[in-house]
Amino acid sequence: MNLVMLSFIVMGVAAVLLSGVMITRRWPVSAAMVLISVMTLLAGMFGLLDAHFAAVSQIIVYAGAIMVVFVFVIMLLNLPPEELRYGGVTVGEMILSAAGVAVALVLGTKVGQGYLSVGIEELGILKSENSLALHRPLFGPDQNVKNVAATMFVEYLWAFELISFLIIAAMIGSVVIAKKRSAENANAA
Amino acid sequence: MLTLPELGLYFSFLMFLVGLAGVMFRKNILFMMLSVEILLNAANLAFVSASRLTNTMDGQVVMFFVMAVAACEAAVGLALIISLYRTKASIEVDDLKALRG
Amino acid sequence: MNYQAMLAAVLLIPLLGALLNGFFLRRAPRLVTVTVGTLAIAVPFVLSCLLVFGPVSAGEVIRTELFSWISVPFNEGRLEVPFGLSVDRLSGILLLIITGVGSLIHLYAGEYMSHEEGVYRFFAYLNLFVFSMLSLVLGSNMVVTFLGWEGVGVCSYLLIGYWYSDEANARAGMKAFVANRVGDLGFLLAMFMSVKLFGTLDYSRIAEALTNELAAANAPLLTAIGLCLLLGVTGKSAQLPLYIWLPDAMAGPTPVSALIHAATMVTSGIYLMTRMSFLLVHSPAAMTTIAVIGACTALFAATIGLVQNDIKKVLAYSTVSQLGFMVLGCGVGAFQFGVAHLMTHAFFKALLFLGAGSVIHAMHHEQDIRKMGGLIKKMPITGWTFVIGTLAIIGFPGLSGFFSKDEILYYAWSGTFGHPLLWVLGALAAACTSFYMVRLTYLVFFGESRVEHAHHHHDHGHGHDHHHHEIHENPLAMTLPLMILAVFSIIGGYVSMPHAIMHMLGIHAGENLITQWLAPVLEKAKVVMTAAHGEAHGSAALEWGLMGTSTLVMLIMSGFAIALYKAGPKGGESIAKAVGGLYRLILDKWRVDELYQAVIIEPLKKVGDGFFKFGDRALIEGIINEGPRGIYLVTSVLSDIQSGLVRNYLKVVFVGILALCVWIFI
């Protein structure tokens, strides 16, 4: 149990708990704020997992960009309090939650025994001749950005390009969706 | 022996459960979308952990893709919320029953 | 010009004529159409004469193959069906009849159809018919024969329905085609069996392959082939039970009736049986069936002929009856006399039909014999030739029908497969023939004229406006064929002169002409018959006795007819009243058409309706449509579970995830 491990566990537990806090907030703005802290914690965990580039972009893109949009929309809507009620929780939902917690606890007892990663070799990902990992240029273990880039722009180039299309489409789509109504409203007015 | 990526997987599982609970129990679309962000983050954590577990970069690359998809989802979803709120004056999910069979 | 090319030309010139008339001479003047149509038959007639009186009479068989028609691997070998032609003595006779009588009828038709519009169509059909008929008799294998066999059916269909504007005519054509098709199925099945048994369809090869051992081993199959061929014959040659189409076929123009439904097409059954005689004689059962069918048809049709009042209908039933005689002749093993009667019948029946056509033409399409009478004064040539035809058909001694018919009747008693009962049926039929033919001739040509001089409108759809009511003799183009045919009706029968008469005349040539002529064709059949049944068991005394009896009967019946109808058509009424019900039954042609309609056609229609309503609509469609409805029922229950609330769906997902976790990890 070294320091890395300890901080990882602390951050993980905190992230899970804060997620729980987030979903129970009454006000959307505070929920968004809690979510930002969860993301920051996750960024730390990524860093501990040697995914430095992922950690940085988690903060910049997620916590920075995406959540700003959320907060912006929340502000824009300015929901009245009666829109923000919790609503009742039924018996069935309680039972489901209990079952979920039970499974999580049981699973937790097994984590220490390497249960989640058992058989990873048998999966054959590293052995298979089809594995993409074999054909990839590897830079040192500390050259995370280079490694990510080498993978992304060689093996996943097409996916990357397609994602760019997706983003453009989403951008245009959101503008169209949000604008159309307002134009109609203007006509109605 | 307790390893870092394995713990990461477990935490991602727990976070996923919490996020799912959020989507299930909250009736407000805004909260549902926030919960979806938790789900996506949990998935990201799983990808990064797996990347570490297998010593490959694919997990991290996919994580970026997920992030990009999340951005799209947020943009489109929020636009929908705005237009929905304008037409129905409500963002209660139980008011939306167009999917009823 | 070698003989092979001539043979091909004989077949192809009529086809060429049909194409010319059908496609290129549509707007040509009538004279051109008629000339082309007639020449397309007359030229082959000349070529046929060269062929038949040249090499064929010397005993040669001319063969030629135009092209390979069907060729398929079959049982380690090949099944080859060339478009082959051959002419031997049997097809030679037919060839001469078809082209010779055909030319005369074409000549006649050019005049007969002179008031018609678009006569090119008529001559195209007629030429096509002759082409089909020639391929029927010239085909060297069964498939080429079948081409002609069905081809004549189609041409007959088209020609019967020539005046298609009247639906009854078109229906008659259709009836003819369908009845023929039933027979064709028999021919087809016979072909299939021949393929199975011999692996070839070439007549000469089948004849070679059919050894006595093979015949003994496959006796049931041979009987089946014989019966299937018989089915084909009953269709084409209008025998019981498929004769029904021939009387209706009189809806066509009269030259058609003369050419197709008297002289050529209907006799193709006789040709086929003679052609396949070597096979038929192996099966006594088939031969007996053929003889019985022939005899019954002869009598049956003759009874109907007794009471008909339409001049063409009388001749039609007479044709069916005469065809029955020919089939009877083949059935008792006297194939050569079947062919001889075919030939004499072609002469005198064509003569009678053309004569009837001449009368009809002169009377402006009046066909009811009750409205005629005394015409012989106004139309002497038509009248006297008609009388000659009548004398020939009733078997007046010395005329052609006498010889051929009496030979058939003699062999019906004493032939290899003969039986006195068959003779009785045949003699009765001959008696009826005498009665109705004399009745017909007398009512039309003698006695008082009953022609209505009042203007009566006739809507045959081909009306012509000049109403000269004066009945007069037709021009030479129509009477010349009558005279030529009359000559042949007198002398044609001498080819089959009975032994007894030959002895009396001191001719000691052994066999009569037709037997000698056809000896090569029938050789195999004769060997088989002699081997199995011994020589025919007749005697001169029997021959004289039978001949005398039938002559006597003929004279009595003719006299009876004249006595009865001396005072006009009402003469028969007393007898008709005496047997009232029977008379009406016969007048309605024994109601066979109605019987078929009720027993075959209507049930089949009902089955068709039933298939459609219950099979297709109720059963199959029911399953097809109810199946989805059942699925819809289930899914509508399931779809009620779809509350439309996204959160509920997520709960299901959640349960799924938990279940997965439990399954994997615990």
Next chain:
Amino acid sequence: MVTLISQWILSLLIFFPLLGAVLVAFTKDAQKARHLAVAVSVLEMIFSFHLIAHFNVDSSAMQFAQDLAWLPRGTGIRYTVGVDGLSLLLVMLTTILCPLVFLSSYSSIGSNVKSFLALFLVLESAMIGALVSLDLVLFYVFWEAMLIPMYFIIGVWGGKDRIYATTKFFIYTVIGSLLMLVAFSYLYYAHYQANGIFTTSLIELYKTAAALPAGVQMWLFAATALAFAIKVPLFPFHTWLPDAHVQAPTPGSVILAGVLLKMGTYGLMRMSIPMFPQAAHDAAPFMIGLGVFGIVYGALIAWRQTDIKKLVAYSSVSHLGFVVAGMFAFNELGFTGALYQMVNHGVSTGALFLLIGVVYERRHTREMSEYGGLAKQMPWYAFFFVVATMGSVALPGTGGFIGEWMILTGVFQVSPAMAAVAGTGVILGAIYMLWLVLKVVWGPLNNDENKKLTDCTPRETFVLATLSVFVFATGFLSVPMLAHTEPTMKKLQQSVSKKEAYKTELVIRGTSDEPMRVMMNGR
């Protein structure tokens, strides 16, 4: 040069109409689009003459073959095409029928012309693709691709109940083809289990499939045969056909009857029978029975129809019953006759549907009672009608006779009783077809509407005259035509009767002095 062309000719034939479809879709003027479509299909026809000109009639191999990589290597799914005696005649039928159909669409299609023509060209492309593909996945792709244009052709340009008809057509066909896909997938995996490599090559899978145990073969045979039987359509899977035919526009009906139905019988002869010879043997009596029953059933129903198109549609059920019965006789006569009858049925029934279209465009009704006496008003029309009828009733001298004669002779060698029952179809065929002629062409010209009818236009005359020539040409020239198919049929017959795997190979040109065998790379 010739070798190069031969190598690419099939791909050209497949994709040229597709290119044409794109061009047609971008044409501005409807009339120009029509001309363009005709030009494309005529060019396609001219290209296809290369096949006839350079086909080696002594070889049963898959000629003009091309074998290219398509999907990733590990899947074993390749772009493999080739033509043998079985598909050659049908490809020719397709390429020759299509220009005629385009010519007929000048007057029968008035709205959305460009989309119609484009869809039709796509259909032609898919049909040829399905006929020449030698890879199960490729075949399946083309098979389903045929469905889509036809779905729209009926659904958009059809009659009153077109949606019902086209949906029924679609669902029937898809159900069948899904079962076929299951069978293909099983074979794919079975081949992997047996040989350790994945492949969808038909030629390889012939061997795999024939070696399967009889029980398995029976299931796979049933699955594929069902798919094809629906397409044929064999009784009792035929009820989509009358609806589809009645609702389809004239060009749709022609191509449906002329080519699409042949895909079913082609599939049976290409896939079901040679792949599963044991099962085919076991199922043969049943299949012959269904075929023969279908002959009588279809004929009797056709007789009782008052809708002309429905009558002809049911006559197709009857005629294709002959085809199925013939091929399950398992002798050369049966196989050859079945193939020949496919071509003949395409020609004569195609002509009949065109003829119905001619009067339908003038009178907008398909009820028999509305017509009558057309011979007076439209003599050439009557002539073509009678010719097409004679082709349909299998008159000697027309191709139908050769086909039916071969089929019946073939079936007779196996089961005389069945042949006799099937033979009644010949009689019934005459009854219903002549009934149709009687009611439409002959009889008095009573209906005043009909007195205004005009005879065929030069364009219609050209189309109908071409088909009429084919009706008789097939009747007399069967030997040169069937020479192309004989080695294939012989091989098929031998392998099926011995219950062995059907063996064939890919060659560019079938001549023996041509060493250019296509490499079976990676297999």
